Amino acid sequence: MSRQPRAFFALDFGAATTSAALVGHAGGRWRLLAHAAAPSTTDLDALLFGILDRVEQADRELLEFVSARERPRAAALVTDLARLESRSSPPRRIAVLAGSKRQRRRLEEIAARAGWLVVGGSADVDDPLELSRLVLAWDTHAVLLGADSTPAGDEKRHLPMLGALVAAAARRRPELAVVLAGGAAIQESDFSGAGEHDRIPDAVKVSATAGPAEEDPSAVAVGTSAGAPEAAGATPVMTPVGAPSAAPAVEPAPEGPPSKEAAEGTTAGGPSASAATATTAAVAAAAAHASDLEAPAHAAPVEMPAPAGDRHDSVLLAPDAESGQPAGSALQQVLEGLRARSDESRLGIARSVRSLALLLDKSIEVLEVGVDGGLRCRAEAVGPGHRTIVSSHVAMASGSFAPEDLSDEMIDAVSSWSTIAFDRYRLSDRLRDLRSSPWGEADGEGALLRLAAAKAAVQRLVAATPEISQREMPDILIAAGGVWASTPPSVVALAMADLVRRPGVGRLACDQARLLGPMGAIADEEERRKMLKDLVDDVLLPLGSLVLPAGIRQGRSAGRMRVIGGTANSDIDLQPGGIWAVELPPGQTATADMDFRDAVRLGARGRHFSVEVSGGLGGLFVDLRDIPLRLPDRADQKRATWESWQRAMWSEIDE
Amino acid sequence: MSAKARVHGRAATPVTPPELTRIPGRRILVVSPVVQIRIGPGDRVLVSPGQKVTAGMPIAERTVDAEFVDLGRLSGSANGNGKGDGNGGWKDPQQERRRPPTPGKWWVGGDDRRGKNARREGPRRIAGTLLYEINGRWSAAAGERHEKIESPTTGVIMEAANCIGIAMKVTGVAIPAAVAGGQPTRGYLDVPRLVDGELRDTALDMGRSGAIVVAGGRVSAEALTRARAMSIRGMVAGSLGQAELRDLAASEARQRAGLHSMPPFGVLGLDGHQRRPIASPILALLAALAGREVAIITEPPLLVLDVVDVPLPEIPPDWVRVRSGIHAGREGRWLSSAGLHRFRAGIHLEAANVRLGDDLGPTIIALSDLERFIL
Structure with a gap:
């Protein structure tokens, strides 16, 4: 007779990487026992079997204890243990239409911040034919038609045409999700018949289950609705080949493994609003967003509008582009809910970070970069x-x-971060191949290219989030995402220092086991926090600490720094323009006493500072470069500058 | 590897050693894929769902010079309350003409419609699709120049909608590719002799007119230009650079603007964008298929063979190919797992010992840089 297992798998299904971790309850708390990452094409069971096999070889008794069985068989545990899953949402495209170019740009910016791939047009510039092409293209999954809450003349005169155009497209493509934002809601009456009239009668369509070729799985692998939920018995809907369906499956977020439901292999239902009507969903989302900013963190998680798959034939009425705090956040919330699955990794990371901030009473910022997109949250x-x-x-x-x-x-941005000279077309070819084969050539020149591409991606995220950049240096800065997984810790730390140029002292960490996403899939805030409390040291792999003063004058020694504590006893001459790494192993703390010749900013303004720093795989980083970074204009000199800083942290680069 | 081919019938699937399952598999053939042919506003479909089509059969009509046209009031009910699908699903043209206007419905206007052609040499026929209606007034995407789109392959129509596109389930098998450019096309497969895995531009002559030519590891912009001038229907290469794709797109745009339409031309890159030779099992398959009719499909990138029974190459179960990295394109036999190995720049990756080509000793290659073939 076996007891209830005290372990579960935390799985993060990324676009490029599947990450699996075995979490077990041992010694009175939840612990990360082992983790592994592999290309997303790898067989999951083989990956999980490998993890269990490693644990068994390292500590058989531990595996027996957490699995609550004598002589547990790894193959059986692969299927028996509960799973906590999160997965990234594939990118989807939205067509943004507006009456004026000004409004269109604002809406495009918000849609991009909500994670959509954006195409757009405005009636004052573009031909109605061009606008029709945008909304009728079958790789367009949604349409956002927006206007100010009280549209001015330049927008107002175009709204009837835009409303009629979008309504006609919705009749032609019932799977298209339509969002009317702000003053465009007045066009809702245009959609009264959409989805009921003029739709292609199902009777004349071929069922996806019909036909002998459907029996062959390889046919589905390349097909229009490859792997899409609607392929199973539903009427086929035109979607881009190889791209996600317009209607992602809505899988309820599982409860945490400690819960009874998860232990019994059932799911308790995640944050979804599947039955919500158009108007109520939008209003609920806007209200939830407001409460998200102001309510205590122990409040219920934000209720996201359900993905588009739940509301075919519906029209969402959303706030205008200025609503919310900061402006546009209310509409962003609605669009994000329309795009993302309820168990999406990036939203999970954001939830986990909120729980961690309360748990540790510290400011936390995450920079996550993947193949499908990236995340910045604080x-x-x-x-x-x-x-x-x-x-x-x-x-x-x-x-x-x-x-x-x-x-x-984007290609130029990668080129500007790269230490290798590429012409634009060659770099374009390499980046496109990197997308189709993200794990390819992870060593040598490929590693350098991947690092440059990751930095360019973070740069785009930083540029798109001025509201976060305006805040002080966070207490903890976390690098997340598969792109950092194979990069040496000191290089990841250097990349963070290159990109987050704010004066202050902060800890650097990496979500190496990619647990933040699955932890965010635990719907109950209290339960998630309890789990993270046990796992916090396992979740955050310490890279080190970063000391980043501002206002240092160039040309002469800026002062001295003494690091005292643990095994680190260093006395450093602070030379402007460089970055130094002081060895300080993980788990150790030290005191850094700094005496500057002139007053500098390091949180506060002064000459003498004494700060507590903690160690990590990279150690303590003292960055005396300019804020913002000043680089030579010439491309070759810029590359040489990057290389000199990079070589100091990455001695293996010449191997 | 052995390039021995077996005609008619599928080879027995060899047993894959368990440790090789960690290497990403690459399928050489897919059976009955669903392909898409994209059209836009102003274009109409000439087929309906469930219909069987053969290669060369007209399936859509494209309005080459589509422009926005304000039609005014049309006869029939307003506000889209009419019945019908707007997809050309009406078998009787008279019946279709009588049905009320709806978005997407085919519309014909101009002198031709009214029977007035006195002042012109030929009747002026403006046709296109309806876009939307405001206050009873309809707009359309219409033009004078139309061209037929022929089905590049045989299959069954799954979806067909004016202004949007056609989804078709192919009868037969296809070789998946990574990149495509140009338009869906059809021709006989020509596999010329390759020098060091490449095809010289001078080999592209009028003798290959109507062919889809296998061009080796890489195809240059000059070769594409020359091929189009020689009425070659398409090219298949190991890789296809972004520069070449951009040139081809620009060339197509110029062609569309011209009055004389040329036959569709398509190009496929089997592996991606960076230069790599065609994998030997695929080259063996192409060589065995030389002379047969094949089609290039661009969405998704496929080389379609209309038949199910094709000669399959015999691939040893331990045969692997290097997909990326410094050995990209080379092939060899898996020897053993090398565990976690330290590669250039101090990067640690799971690796394998592979004997590449005629090398005497094994080479350690990251698993993530390898691929194996699945029949």
């Missing part, structure tokens, strides 16, 4: 001693290190 208490957490996040498709819509500007 959470912190309203003030010292407060239990109220303020959090914000932006998940962008352009935050990908190899974006689908690769523009010349």
Whole structure:
């Protein structure tokens, strides 16, 4: 007779990487027992079997204890243990239409911050034919038609035409999700018949289950609705080949493994609003967003509008582009809910970070970069001693290190971070191949290219989130995402220092086991926090601490720094323009006493500072470079500058 | 590897050693894929769902010079309350003409419609699709120049909608590719002799007119230009650079603007964008298929063979190919797992010992840089 297992798998299904971790309850708390990552094409059971096999070889008794069985068989545990899952949402495209160019740009910016791939047009510039092409293209999954809450003349005169155009497209493509934002809601009456009249009668369509070729799985692998939920018995709907369906499956977020439901293999239902009507969903989302900013963190998680798959034939009425705090956040919330699955990794990371901020009483910022997109989020208490957490996040498709819509500007950005000289076309070819084969050539020149592409992606995220950049240096800065997984810790730390140029002292960490996403899939805030309390040291792999003063004058020694504590006893001459790494192993803390010749900013302004720093795999980083970084204009000199800084942290680069 | 081919019938699937399952598999053939042919406003479909089509059969009509046209009031009910699908699903043209206007419905206007052609040499026929209606007034995407789109392959129509596109389930098998450019096309497969895995531009002559030519590891912009001038229907290469794709797109745009339409031309990159030779099992398959009719499909990138029974190459179960990295394109036999190995720049990756080509000793290669073939 076996007892209830005290272990579960935390799985993060990324676009490029599947990450699996075995978490077990041993020694009175939850612990990370083992983890592994592999290309997303790898067989999951083989990956999980490998993890269990490693644990068994290292500590058989531990595996027996957490699995609550004598002589547990790894193959059986692979299927028996509960799973906590999160997965990234594939990028989807939205067509943004507006009456004026000004409004269109504003809406495009918000849609991009909500994680959509964006195409757009405005009636004052573009031909109605061009606008029709945008909304009728079968790789367009949604349409956002927006106007000011009280549209001015330049917008108002175009709204009837735009409303009729979008309504006609919705009749032609019933699977298209339509969002009417702000003053465009007045056009809702245009959609009264959409989805009921003029739709292609189902009777004349071929059922996806019909036909002998459907029996062959390889046919589905390349097909229009490859792997899409609607392929199973539903009427086929035109979607881009190889791209996600317009209607992602809505899988309820599982309860945490400690819960009874999860232990019994059932799911308790995640944050979804599947039955919500158009108007109520939008209003609920806007209201939830407001409460998200102001309510205590122990409040219920934000209720997201359900993905588009739940509301075919419906029209969402959303706030205008200025609503919310900051402006546009209300509409962003609605669009994000329309795009993302309820168990999406990036939203999970944002939830986990909010829980961690409350748990540790520290400001936390995450920079996550993947193939499908990237995330920047920040959470912190309203003030010292407060239990109220303020959090914000932006998940962008352009935050990908190899974006689908690769523009010349993006290629130039990668080139400007690269230590290797590429011509534009060659770099474009390499980035496109990197997207189709993200694990390819992870060593040598490929590693350098991947690092440059990741930095360019983070740069785009930073540029898109000025509201986060305006805040102080966070207490903890976390690098997340598969792109950092194979990069040496000191290089990841250097990349963070290159990109987050704010004066202050902060800890650097990496979500090496990619647990933040699955932990965010635990719907109950209290339960999630309990789990993270046990796992916090396992979740955050310490890279070190970063000391980043501002206002240092160039040309002469800026002062001295002494690091005292643990095994580190260093006395450093602070030379402007460089970055130094002081060895300070993980788990150790030290005191850094700094005496500057002139007053500098390091949180506060002064000459003498004494700060507590903690160690990590990279150690303590003292960055005396300019804020913002000043680099030579010439490309070859810029590359040489990057290389000199990089070589100091990455001695193996010449191997 | 052995390039021995077996005609008619599928080879027995060899047993894959368990440790090789960690290497990503690459399917050489897919059976009955669903392909898409994209059209836009102003274009109409000439087929309906469930219909069987053969290669060369007209399936859509494209309005080459589509422009926005304000039509005014049309006869029939307003506000889209009419019945019908707007997809060309009406078998009787008279019946279709009588049905009320709806978005997407095919519309014909101009002198031709009214029977007035006195002042012109030929009747002026403006046709296109309806876009939307405001206050009873309809707009359309219409033009004078139309061209037929022929089905590049045989299959069954799954979806067909004016202004949007056609989804078709192919009858037969296809070789998946990574990149495509140009338009869906059809021709006989020509596999010329390759020099060091490449095809010289001078080999592209009028003798290959109507062919889809296998061009080796890489195809240059000059070769694409020359091929189009020689009425070659398409090219298949190991890789296809972004520069070449951009040139091809620009060339197509110029062609569309011209009055004389040329036959569709398509190009496929089997592996991606960076230069790599065609994998030997695929080259063996192409060589065995030389002379047969094949089609290039661009969405998704496929080389379609209309038949199910094709000669399959015999691939040893331990045969692997290097997909990326400094050995990209080379092939060899898996020897053993090398565990976690330290590679250039101090990067640690799971690796394998592979004997590449005629090398005497094994080479350690990251698992993530390898691929194996699945029949």
